[in-house]
Amino acid sequence: xxxFDRLEMDQSSDGKEQPSERDDPVRDERYWLGLAVENRRTxxxxxxxxxxxxxxxxxKTLVAGWLGQMQMLVALEEYPEADLWGRKALxxxxxxxxxxxxxxxxxxxxxxxxxxxxxxxxxxxxxxQSSYRWQVRGELLVAAAQELDRHCFDKAVLLDxxxxxxxxxxxxxxxxxxxxxxxxxxRQAVEKAxxxxxxxxxxxxxxxxxxxxxxxxxxxxxxxxxxxxxxDAERSLRELAQSSGSWKFSLRQLFGRR
Amino acid sequence: MQCxxxxxxxxxxxxxxxxxxxxxxxxxxxxxxxPPRATAFAKRWRRWxxxxxxxxxxxxxxxxxxxxxxxxxxxxxPELDMPLPRVLARLVVPGWAHIYCGHRWRGGVxxxxxxxxxxxxxxxWGTALGANLLGLAFGIHASATLDxxxxxxxxxxxxxxxxxxSSAVLVVGLYLPVGLVLHCLAAPRVLEFVGQPFEAGDVLLxxxxxxxxxxxQPGDVVCFWRHDSPVFQTERGVNMRVPAGEDIDRILAGxxxxxxxxxxxxxxxxxxxxxQPLNTAVAPQRWQVTVPKDTYLIYPSxxxxxxxxxxxxxxxxxxxxxxxxxxxxxxxxxxxxxRIR
Numbered sequence: 001x002x003x004f005d006r007l008e009m010d011q012s013s014d015g016k017e018q019p020s021e022r023d024d025p026v027r028d029e030r031y032w033l034g035l036a037v038e039n040r041r042t043x044x045x046x047x048x049x050x051x052x053x054x055x056x057x058x059x060k061t062l063v064a065g066w067l068g069q070m071q072m073l074v075a076l077e078e079y080p081e082a083d084l085w086g087r088k089a090l091x092x093x094x095x096x097x098x099x100x101x102x103x104x105x106x107x108x109x110x111x112x113x114x115x116x117x118x119x120x121x122x123x124x125x126x127x128x129q130s131s132y133r134w135q136v137r138g139e140l141l142v143a144a145a146q147e148l149d150r151h152c153f154d155k156a157v158l159l160d161x162x163x164x165x166x167x168x169x170x171x172x173x174x175x176x177x178x179x180x181x182x183x184x185x186x187r188q189a190v191e192k193a194x195x196x197x198x199x200x201x202x203x204x205x206x207x208x209x210x211x212x213x214x215x216x217x218x219x220x221x222x223x224x225x226x227x228x229x230x231x232d233a234e235r236s237l238r239e240l241a242q243s244s245g246s247w248k249f250s251l252r253q254l255f256g257r258r
Numbered sequence: 259m260q261c262x263x264x265x266x267x268x269x270x271x272x273x274x275x276x277x278x279x280x281x282x283x284x285x286x287x288x289x290x291x292x293p294p295r296a297t298a299f300a301k302r303w304r305r306w307x308x309x310x311x312x313x314x315x316x317x318x319x320x321x322x323x324x325x326x327x328x329x330x331x332x333x334x335x336p337e338l339d340m341p342l343p344r345v346l347a348r349l350v351v352p353g354w355a356h357i358y359c360g361h362r363w364r365g366g367v368x369x370x371x372x373x374x375x376x377x378x379x380x381x382x383w384g385t386a387l388g389a390n391l392l393g394l395a396f397g398i399h400a401s402a403t404l405d406x407x408x409x410x411x412x413x414x415x416x417x418x419x420x421x422x423x424s425s426a427v428l429v430v431g432l433y434l435p436v437g438l439v440l441h442c443l444a445a446p447r448v449l450e451f452v453g454q455p456f457e458a459g460d461v462l463l464x465x466x467x468x469x470x471x472x473x474x475q476p477g478d479v480v481c482f483w484r485h486d487s488p489v490f491q492t493e494r495g496v497n498m499r500v501p502a503g504e505d506i507d508r509i510l511a512g513x514x515x516x517x518x519x520x521x522x523x524x525x526x527x528x529x530x531x532x533x534q535p536l537n538t539a540v541a542p543q544r545w546q547v548t549v550p551k552d553t554y555l556i557y558p559s560x561x562x563x564x565x566x567x568x569x570x571x572x573x574x575x576x577x578x579x580x581x582x583x584x585x586x587x588x589x590x591x592x593x594x595x596x597r598i599r
Contacts, residue, residue: 073293078296
């Protein structure tokens with residue numbers, strides 16, 4: 001109503017607004033989406049999944065929300081659930097390229113590479129390009145032990161310069177048992193975002209896989225400097241300390257995979 | 259109204275996007291946005307079983323590729339499109355896979371026909387009729403399999419190749435193992451002589467694994483291998499020779515036992531037993547023998563006429579290694595169907 005437009009309530013003498021009124025963010029879908037991405041960047045996939053769901057409660061048309069849920073389910077190793085959720089999302093958003101790629105990733109990790117390949121081809125045929133589709137394509141090539149995965153991942157990085165992309169590529173290599181390549185991509189992520197503790201943590205895990213104990217220790221310590229309460233980094237440091245004197249560690253040093 | 263999926267501008271009031279078909283009423287739709295979650299146990303189980311599943315998938319893909327190459331050897335064909343593994347697994351029972359895929363009537367027909375041939379075939383197991391019915395059952399099974407696998411149009415040669423392949427798979431994968439097990443547990447044997455409680459033409463089932471753990475016992479009706487005997491004369495002066503072959507008869511005594519047969523009564527180690535030779539008409543009036551080690555006393559029921567004492571002993575003693583199994587069930591005729599006691 002126009003007669004209330006000029007009401008001045010709780011204002012200071014110089015007319016500036018009190019900061020407390022503007023501190024509370026508007027908890028809409030963008031807010032929850034932002035929280036989800038923030039948690040994803042710190043490796044808190046469970047929280048990220050919850051926040052994606054909260055974003056969708058506000059706005060069901062958010063494709064990024066549905067996609068994020070699928071990606072978090074894959075990160076949490078719940079592949080059949082990710083596939084099922086992807087199917088539901090695709091009923092709503094037909095032939096969405098990113099959702100097709102998400103289903104392809106879930107099926108690839110579940111072991112059904114043939115179907116995953118078909119879905120990935122379908123996702124690349126859809127309009128538009130996204131880094132995620134090329135990441136999934138690269139993952140399929142890694143799973144099939146073919147040589148062209150590097151090109152797909154390079155393309156993914158070209159399409160999106162965010163540090164999360166090389167980080168997720170490192171996670172893909174690590175999942176499929178290529179710690180050397182994973183370590184290279186983790187290092188790229190660290191170079192792009194030296195202030196992100198999760199990048200250091202992942203680099204440390206890759207170095208642990210390669211039995212580079214000193215480097216791994218340094219990476220975990222750096223992670224803890226940036227995030228003192230990082231429970232995973234603390235646990236990994238304890239693991240390093242315990243295993244360094246054991247016979248299993250010595251065997252891994254001798255015969256461990258590179 | 260802009261589509262959230264493809265950003266296409268649609269006319270107001272339209273329910274679905276004109277370009278991609280996505281619903282435009284999503285914002286107001288009531289739906290669950292919480293994804294399904296796996297339990298901790300399911301995740302642990304999958305971590306353990308996923309490598310095995312992947313291995314099976316690779317094995318399955320390899321088999322498909324090999325089958326496709328075999329069929330393509332007969333000429334150019336469209337890409338072989340096999341049903342899903344869970345559908346193929348249901349082909350073990352004809353008609354089940356069809357019902358699973360939604361072809362209820364067809365599946366029902368296959369199932370009923372298969373049961374109509376298999377059950378009577380098993381009932382007449384060991385006879386010619388039973389063999390024919392079981393052969394028909396196999397034919398229906400192969401037809402059901404091919405009916406499901408043939409999803410596209412193939413030429414005559416390709417269909418022949420697929421028929422051979424699927425029949426071979428059925429035989430090697432299902433019927434041969436089942437047949438081998440049945441051959442060991444329930445091998446049918448036809449009696450050729452009359453001997454209480456049996457009659458000529460009775461079909462008995464023999465269990466070849468009956469004596470894997472425990473030795474034969476007196477009173478057991480067993481299937482054993484009889485070796486070629488030399489020509490001998492009966493008490494009436496008839497020349498006879500017992501050819502080698504399988505025989506079914508009752509064990510009267512085990513290794514080391516002292517046997518006394520007198521006036522139709524059998525004594526083992528001084529104790530009377532209810533057992534008698536299957537064919538008491540040819541049993542002697544009086545007989546005494548000690549069964550040697552590793553042999554069993556089986557008085558031959560197939561010999562017509564009384565034997566001289568010397569030949570009686572040599573023909574009655576059967577080595578333990580020649581006993582092949584225990585006859586435990588009379589399968590035919592159906593009027594006297596039941597266990598042998």
